[in-house]
Amino acid sequence: MRDNTPHIKLFIPGPTEVLPEVLDAQGGWMFGHRMPECLSLIGSIRPKLRSVFLTEKRVLIAQNTGTGLMEAAIRNTVNKKVLNCVNGAFSTRWAEIAAANGKEQETLAVEWGEAIPPELVAERLADGSFDAICITHNETSTGVTNSLPELVEAVRNAPNGDDIMILVDAVSSLSGARIPFDEWDLDVLLTSSQKAFALPAGISFAAVSDRAMARAKTVPNRGYYFDFLVLEKYLLKNQTPATTAVSLLSALDFQLDRIMEEGVQNRFDRHLAMRDRTLEWGIGRGFKPLAAEGFRSPTVSCFHNTLGLDIPALNTFLRTKGMFLSNGYGSKLKNKTFRIAHMGDLQMEDMEGLFAAVDEFIDAQ
């Protein structure tokens, strides 16, 4: 069936391109989630996931997209009050989730396109009233990457720094960017399958610190489906609490083997090289990146539409070439900006193909 469907190569920041062999890895026979086949599948996945998260700690596997794990992170770790760092559309989601779960919260907001300044974090945490902070590592709406080591330093230097859970959304960066969970002393680091992992959507992963697991024990009403303690109990038996999405996990296992073969550092470096080339092309054509230098995402670049291109028309043209990129996010940025993802299994030659097609569109204006 796939052969008869036109292939549109995705340069959008998720869902990303999935290689045919990865799609095919979903096609095996079914097995039950308490059968030895499933236990050995999850047993094979666990150490490889830890290598991508650069952690010796647990990496929980959830069978839903990343938003579910954002909710899990809030529900399992916030007893007192959470500080939500907002610098774009996806970081706003942290605040919405905290509100929907009845958690006391405050927001530290800066302009979309800016990074969160560590000094402001330090200032807000100085009174010792917070027990968690939410940070979006890579703002997919603006192509801004927050500087986690500096933000973590500001948190840990707060009067109650060691009691503050650092919850990080790396949905659009993990496996495309080096985020060493243990070295950077994070508490929850979560991501979705359909971004830099280059898998179909539907599963998500979170590294969780011992400190966050200890906190979870003290938090009432962690919920049923997203209770970290239950998820870990089953993970330790190479199981999931409810029915396992065996097809997706089979694709994950296959993709993790590919990632191990490429080498995680090589994967991070490939993303940086594609980012640098995308910026060079865009700036060369007269487009200004939204993110300031030093905060430009390794997985998605967002440019001001300085040439006033008709972005929907550009995409209509690109479709005829079997490609698609992303308009700006939401009413604030649509048509004023556009985004090019350089994420997952895309290679430099894919990027060059896209640039040549966009050049052709611009030159015909």
Ligand code: PLP
């Ligand atoms: N956070 C970021 C930074 C995202 O880019 C997205 C989706 O694009 C999400 C969260 C939501 O993730 P999901 O759609 O996997 O629930």
